[in-house]
Amino acid sequence: QVQLVESGGGLMQTGGSLRLSCAASGRTITSYTMGWFRQAPGKEREFVSTINWNGRNGSTRYADPVKGRFTISRDNAKNTVYLQMNSLKPKDTAIYYCAAAAGVLLSTIPRMYRYWGQGTQVTVSS
Numbered sequence: 001q002v003q004l005v006e007s008g009g010g011l012m013q014t015g016g017s018l019r020l021s022c023a024a025s026g027r028t029i030t031s032y033t034m035g036w037f038r039q040a041p042g043k044e045r046e047f048v049s050t051i052n053w054n055g056r057n058g059s060t061r062y063a064d065p066v067k068g069r070f071t072i073s074r075d076n077a078k079n080t081v082y083l084q085m086n087s088l089k090p091k092d093t094a095i096y097y098c099a100a101a102a103g104v105l106l107s108t109i110p111r112m113y114r115y116w117g118q119g120t121q122v123t124v125s126s
Contacts, residue, residue: 001026001027001115002024002025002026002027002029002032002100002114002115003024003025003026003115004022004023004024004098004099004100004115004116004117005022005023005025005117005118006020006021006022006096006097006098006117006118006119006120007020007021007022007023007120008020008021008120009096009120009121009122010121010122010123011123011124011125012088012122012123012124012125013088013124013125014088014089014090014124014125014126015087015088016088016124017084017085017086017087017088018085018088018122019082019083019084019085020036020082020083020085020096020098020120020122021080021081021082022034022036022080022081022082022083022098022117023078023079023080024079024080024081024100025079028076028079029074029076029079029081029100030053030076031053031102032053032100032101032102033050033051033052033053033100033101033102033104033105033106033107034050034051034072034074034081034098034099034100034101035047035048035049035050035051035098035099035100035101035107035108035113036048036049036050036072036081036083036096036097036098036099037096037097037099037110037113038092038094038095038096038097038122039094039095039097039119040091040093040094040095043094045097045110046063047063047108047109047110048062048063048066048070048083048096049061049062049063049066049070049072049083050072050106050107050108051072051073051074051081051106052105052106053076059106060072060106061106061108063108065091066085066092069085069086069087069088070083070084070085070086071083071084071086072084081098083096085122088122088124089124090124090125090126091124092122092124093122093123093124094121094122095119095120095121095122096119096120096121096122097116097117097118097119098116098117099113099114099115099116099117100113100114100115101113101114101115102114
């Protein structure tokens, strides 16, 4: 079992930055693909970003709306994944979830991820 706990969410003005963290416990996430998803009120959960096990160049993927603004990274020694969010926009407002998947590579599909955190709220005011 892998337990995931997100942190770092909050209220931010348009153009601001936040860094989300996802701390894993129960098992090392070294071999897991890690992803970030988000869900806005009344909408389905959507893919944000994913990173493969070693996080090296070419091993990340982003949804089009966040490309160039968000950066995913991981520190396997700390069993933690991060999402740096810059140039925030009101449409980024959502609950952000961290997820872990084994045996898949850079999947954008929520059902491919076995473990999920409880989420952290991000609100961007205009």
